[in-house]
Amino acid sequence: MSVGYLINVLIAALLTLCALVPFQGPAPVFWVTYRLGLTFNEIPFWAIYALIASTVLALSEGDINAAGDWVSVGLAAVTLAGLVVVARRGIRTPPVVRRALEEALGAGTSTRRRPPLVRILVRPFFRRRGDVKRVGNLSYGDAGRRNLLDVYHHRGRPTGGPVLIHFHGGHYDSGRKNTQSLPLLYRLASQGWVCISANYRLRPASSHPDHLIDAKKVVAWAREHAKEYGADPEAGVFMSGSSAGGHMAALAGLTPNDPVLQPGFEEADTSVDAVIVLNGFLAEYFDGDPATSPVNLVRADAPPFLIAHGDLDELVPTENPKALVTALRAVSTSPVVYAELPGGHHAFDLFHSFRFEAVIDGIEDFATWVRARR
Template identity: 55%
Template sequence: MPVGYLISVGLAAIGVLFALRPVPFSRPLGRPSYYFGLAANELPFAAFFWLLLLPTALAFTEGDIDSVGAWAIVGLAAVTTPGLAVIAHRALGDRARIEHAMAEGLGAGWRAAIDADLAERLGRRLPLARILFLPILKRRPDVRRVANLAYGDAGRRNLLDLYHYRSRPQGAPVMIHLHGGHYSGGHKNSQSLPLLYRLASQGWVCISANYRLRPGAQHPDHLIDLKKVIAWVREHAHEYGADPTTLWVAGSSAGGHMAGLAALTQNDPAFQPGFENADTSVTGAIYLNGWYGPYFGQGPESSPLAHITADRRSSWRTATWTRWCPWRTPGTSPTSYAVPRPTRLSTQSCAAATTPSTSTTRSASRRSSTRSRASPPGSDHESGRPSPSGTAPGRMEAGRILLESVRVSGGWVGR
């Protein structure tokens, strides 16, 4: 029996099984199910080529299919292939879902309102060779990573990495990204790297930061760390060509929860102990599969939605239900990026709220985006169930479109 062929097909079969029928994260097989299913769910074309098609071709070429056991492996490969097709079909639907959500949030003519070259690039698809051989481009030669810059006094949990275009153009907008991980795991250089490198290659200054984790830290410790990152950016980012007057916060899962809180509590001294006078205002927040409910058994005040105060609620509802398009109002074109009042952008894959630094903030989500069940940040997608928002590449694409769709005046987006 060809052992190498068995291992390849077996890995593909297990990945497909767990991608289509994931085990709840709370059960013993939950974590292996998540990681095995993740590979097949996110890279179905590469999995088909490298784990099924190529090994099968090699096995036949080398004459290894000469026993009942070998033919059984071929049969397993044949059964696994339709499962990968289902996963691929599911992933291909992300583009349509993102398009629908962008049109719902920004208006049907949003593509016509942005730079024509940018609109054309947003419609490009990766070539097949790139999908098979280099599906995720994490590093780019035109981007420099400055690692392990300290922004606080909590050791390695208060370090950040900064990504900037090598020529260091001046006036670059800033995006801060916070990793997910149930507030108990994760690292600054483990998530959303394609997004960070992509934006940095287009002139953004991107930051990915560690923060204190459970159980040693609790809410609002994580939020305080993010506020320290924002304050650090205000003080030091100009050294890398950044203009922190345009500063977005983004996060995945727990990081999205934190980003929403930061957008809705900017300059609140209650969350800035020891640096109460620091400017922690942000332009907006982007949720990548974020959580909008309360923090691990704490009260509703630990939810971003709790910080939608009475004076903000009517404007938030207007932005939500009228689907107000920011560039329909004079002075709020994405070409100039002059935003005199808060706006709300949303997609099914992520939600974003833009908030001017000198005005009150508004919600980064609508009520219908809030999960009804009382589960902590990350508990849904970390269970291994496919997110209704689509796959992780879909969420990254949504975040990229949201940021690239906003052309910064005098900046470098969409070069």
């Protein structure tokens, strides 16, 4: 029996199972399966390539002889079918996002685009673009490396572009600025936007409202300095965030120019034109203070929101973002786009995938709609 081939097939089967069915169980096992699932849920093609290659190699070298070997081949076929299901879930995302946009913004507000197949199928890990320059580790506050930000801008420095500010996730106790939503930052920067990704103070050294104050400092910094990189804040300031960063972005968007949250820079304009939340946690902060839940801060003049969430999110069930969507739609005069992504896990914004590229397309259309109505 070919033990090496069986091990390869079993590994592929485990990865496929983690992507198909999010696991709930003991913490150590959960965190391993969670990371495997979110990765190969977005890039199943690499597992497909490896599985096919190992099967072809085993067959060509005559390693498939015993009955047990053919059982391995059968398991490989079942695993391949599972990976195809995973891939199809991602491929189904574009019409879901377009429908969410048109339901919230009106017919004709979404655009069909051809997915970047080479990026998705061949190099999903490579987020950089040759026409985009990253200026790293600029200081926006006095908290050392936790108050540093990166700026992404087109190398040609076209002028007059809008600004996107992004905050990473990490449970408010981990994470850093140059890890999440990079395909989004590079794509928009390549189109003339100036994109900012920022660190912020973390638990346990800091707690609410320290993170939110940092978010507002970044907005103030962008309004003061983004022109140096080709942006014009008058063209639009958008705020986005992943997971905990989405929570912070929502809080910041719902508390514009609040002097209590702007100590020492009370006069700065910290309003934003729209908020984009990716796999966001949108309930109360860890101390249970109701004022830390975006649901309790909704207002009639809230900016437009776009919320994208996976229907298989292991960490934040869909009921969580839906609560904010319902609250906003009941009060706000601005539209709320809610796209529930089929087969999406938490942290779907790490790679070039069919799913995240479709979400980025939707963000572009959403931003176009917002800017046209400013």
